[in-house]
Amino acid sequence: MNSDKKEPVKEMIGFLDEIAKIQTAIADFECGQNLNIAIISEPFAGKTTILDVIEKMNSEKVTRLSFSSIVKSKEDIKIPENSKRVVIIDDCNFLYERKIGGFENLEYFLRSVVTSSNIFITTWNLYSWNYLDEVFNIGDIFPVQIKLPKFTKDQVKESILSKYEANEIKFEEDVEFEKEKVFEPRKFTISIKPLEKNINIPYYKLNYSLLKVRLLKKEERVGIEELIFEKIQHISNGNPGVAKIIWNKSLEYPIIKPSKINDVSFNIDLDYKESFVLFLILSMKSINSDELSEILGPDFQVDKIIFRLSNQGLIAVDDVSCNIKPEALKSIADFLKKLRLVW
Amino acid sequence: MAENIPVELPIVDIWTIINSILVILIAYLFIRAITFILVVISERAGQYRITVKMVIPLLKFSIYGIAIYIVLKDILHLGSEQLILFGGLLGAGIGFGLKDLFADIIGGIIITLEKPYQVGDKVKIGDYYGEVSDIGLRATKLVTPDDNLVSAPNYLFFTQAVASANAGAPEMMVVIDLFIDSDSDSVRAIKILKESVATSKYVYISKKRPYTVLMKDFPFYRRLRAKAYVNDLRYEFEFESEVTRRTWIEFSKHGIKAPKVNVMEAGTLSKAG
Numbered sequence: 001m002n003s004d005k006k007e008p009v010k011e012m013i014g015f016l017d018e019i020a021k022i023q024t025a026i027a028d029f030e031c032g033q034n035l036n037i038a039i040i041s042e043p044f045a046g047k048t049t050i051l052d053v054i055e056k057m058n059s060e061k062v063t064r065l066s067f068s069s070i071v072k073s074k075e076d077i078k079i080p081e082n083s084k085r086v087v088i089i090d091d092c093n094f095l096y097e098r099k100i101g102g103f104e105n106l107e108y109f110l111r112s113v114v115t116s117s118n119i120f121i122t123t124w125n126l127y128s129w130n131y132l133d134e135v136f137n138i139g140d141i142f143p144v145q146i147k148l149p150k151f152t153k154d155q156v157k158e159s160i161l162s163k164y165e166a167n168e169i170k171f172e173e174d175v176e177f178e179k180e181k182v183f184e185p186r187k188f189t190i191s192i193k194p195l196e197k198n199i200n201i202p203y204y205k206l207n208y209s210l211l212k213v214r215l216l217k218k219e220e221r222v223g224i225e226e227l228i229f230e231k232i233q234h235i236s237n238g239n240p241g242v243a244k245i246i247w248n249k250s251l252e253y254p255i256i257k258p259s260k261i262n263d264v265s266f267n268i269d270l271d272y273k274e275s276f277v278l279f280l281i282l283s284m285k286s287i288n289s290d291e292l293s294e295i296l297g298p299d300f301q302v303d304k305i306i307f308r309l310s311n312q313g314l315i316a317v318d319d320v321s322c323n324i325k326p327e328a329l330k331s332i333a334d335f336l337k338k339l340r341l342v343w
Numbered sequence: 344m345a346e347n348i349p350v351e352l353p354i355v356d357i358w359t360i361i362n363s364i365l366v367i368l369i370a371y372l373f374i375r376a377i378t379f380i381l382v383v384i385s386e387r388a389g390q391y392r393i394t395v396k397m398v399i400p401l402l403k404f405s406i407y408g409i410a411i412y413i414v415l416k417d418i419l420h421l422g423s424e425q426l427i428l429f430g431g432l433l434g435a436g437i438g439f440g441l442k443d444l445f446a447d448i449i450g451g452i453i454i455t456l457e458k459p460y461q462v463g464d465k466v467k468i469g470d471y472y473g474e475v476s477d478i479g480l481r482a483t484k485l486v487t488p489d490d491n492l493v494s495a496p497n498y499l500f501f502t503q504a505v506a507s508a509n510a511g512a513p514e515m516m517v518v519i520d521l522f523i524d525s526d527s528d529s530v531r532a533i534k535i536l537k538e539s540v541a542t543s544k545y546v547y548i549s550k551k552r553p554y555t556v557l558m559k560d561f562p563f564y565r566r567l568r569a570k571a572y573v574n575d576l577r578y579e580f581e582f583e584s585e586v587t588r589r590t591w592i593e594f595s596k597h598g599i600k601a602p603k604v605n606v607m608e609a610g611t612l613s614k615a616g
Binding site: 099102103134135272273276338339343 | 387388389390513514535538539541542544547548549550574575578589590593
């Protein structure tokens with residue numbers, strides 16, 4: 001594997017335009033124009049990576065703050081008096097709680113931003129940002145809003161392979177992949193409440209990534225390497241962090257085969273309260289059960305709901321917190337959009 | 344003197360009747376099946392639920408129209424003269440007592456085409472308020488908040504104002520009134536109510552669907568009125584209840600009190616007077 005010499009270039013893959021925009025805003029700030037920046041994306045999409053690059057590129061003039069859990073005290077968000085002119089703050093979604101009285105720290109922070117002579121470069125979870133922008137119009141305080149783009153197949157490939165030497169990874173075609181079907185048989189369950197019965201209606205689901213792969217293969221005779229990254233890009237929905245996690249799960253170093261890349265689809269079955277808890281976890285990316293209980297109050301059986309979410313493979317629970325499972329991210333966002341919990 | 348032209352009536356035997364009934368029955372079953380499938384699809388369509396349900400009455404009227412056409416043209420083999428006779432008989436029928444039924448059917452067609460409300464909307468027709476569960480040939484069915492099924496004749500559309508709370512959108516505005524004592528801290532109360540609305544699990548806020556809290560001073564108490572959109576009109580009452588409950592819990596923590604009962608009564612009496 002490569003050494004860290006390549007790091008800055010590697011980290012910039014797919015984000016060149018965004019980094020250029022931020023550098024321009026910093027340059028404008030030097031000329032007297034203060035345009036605070038919000039970098040917005042869904043979890044795992046590379047917000048912190050961009051901040052790392054910006055910090056490296058401007059190490060002389062940057063002060064950095066990071067939050068890893070919900071901020072409880074104003075002391076934690078006080079900008080140090082000796083701070084440099086560019087203030088970078090990661091994961092600003094930890095500045096609020098969705099409950100009555102849960103916005104005091106955010107309001108304090110926003111007041112600090114508008115009264116400060118520093119420029120603020122902040123990162124926000126997309127779902128928290130959308131909520132706060134509708135409720136508090138926080139977009140007015142951060143005029144430069146950078147929404148991170150989805151990666152193309154080539155960007156996914158470049159970003160994943162950048163940590164390996166040329167020809168280090170072996171891409172192998174396998175029999176199982178050839179056996180995969182373009183139309184996969186599935187069952188759609190309809191419950192008839194008066195009869196208390198479920199009817200399973202068989203149907204065929206189009207395996208879009210496989211179809212695309214087959215068409216590409218026929219028309220352009222593309223190598224197996226391209227086919228593998230096409231599949232990873234499709235499953236990850238262009239999210240670089242998710243793509244890397246899928247890659248790591250599928251790789252049997254140094255060999256990767258198409259059949260090892262699993263397109264997991266989630267059949268989410270949650271009631272409204274459980275869905276709301278899932279939304280809270282999604283909008284924070286990571287939150288512990290005590291914080292959830294504090295936000296939700298006594299109406300919610302938080303432990304039971306966490307158990308249900310974990311059972312359906314939507315979240316991972318460790319000793320510290322509940323985290324969204326990267327491979328479930330797209331299914332979760334689609335499900336919550338349907339319920340209009342995600343705006 | 345007008346000359347009487349004899350009109351040959353179609354031969355109606357038992358098979359003609361059976362075939363006609365069969366066509367109507369097939370149309371009915373077909374409508375039931377399509378309605379069932381579309382309802383299942385709409386429930387999975389999330390924010391597009393009402394858009395999918397909008398198609399149901401349109402399909403219903405089209406299928407019944409086709410079925411009647413098949414019965415008249417292909418089974419009864421009615422010619423133009425017979426159709427005129429049929430029209431005359433129908434006119435007489437309408438004059439003698441089918442007037443309301445005919446008005447209902449025309450009302451149903453106009454409701455389907457003009458869409459003053461749609462299946463899934465929350466509407467007020469006459470004295471009844473509820474979610475439209477079906478727009479039929481004769482009547483519109485509403486499910487009231489108490490889970491009563493009300494059939495409102497379609498002709499009411501011609502004679503009464505019909506109010507649709509959401510006009511085809513999945514979200515609808517909910518108005519929540521809370522009354523507090525005049526001595527309570529109303530600034531804090533407004534802030535709490537605002538946050539209670541904004542943090543509700545049922546709320547929907549966007550640039551087009553903003554939320555607001557207004558205060559009105561009465562002689563002995565103050566009214567706080569929150570106006571906000573619920574993300575799915577089915578949660579209208581849950582939204583109202585949740586906001587009210589959470590707000591009062593928070594009010595009590597901050598010493599914000601409800602007006603005394605006799606004061607409320609005095610206010611009502613003075614208003615009535």
